[in-house]
Amino acid sequence: MRGYRLSKVFFELKTLEQIGELVADPAVARARYGLTDEEIVLLQARDRTQLLAAGVNPYLIRLVYRDQTTFNVERVAP
Numbered sequence: 001m002r003g004y005r006l007s008k009v010f011f012e013l014k015t016l017e018q019i020g021e022l023v024a025d026p027a028v029a030r031a032r033y034g035l036t037d038e039e040i041v042l043l044q045a046r047d048r049t050q051l052l053a054a055g056v057n058p059y060l061i062r063l064v065y066r067d068q069t070t071f072n073v074e075r076v077a078p
Helices: 004-013 016-024 026-033 037-045 048-053 058-064
Strands: none
Touching: 004 016, 004 026, 004 037, 004 058, 016 026, 016 037, 026 037, 037 048, 048 058
16 A cells, blocks of 8 residues: 555654654664655655655545645646
């Protein structure tokens, strides 16, 4: 399932601070969630549109980024 591992991170951690702590040490992110280097880079970039395009559940993106402005879904290619 596309985006499953990233969605799992968002579901379990629920805040940008916790996600930032996770990806601060890529070895931990790989061991704990089985994330690839590309997925770690996506989390580090904090680009909601790219996360949506990578298959992260939109509700979970909204939950984690609840204090941020909305993302532009028009940038996501079908």
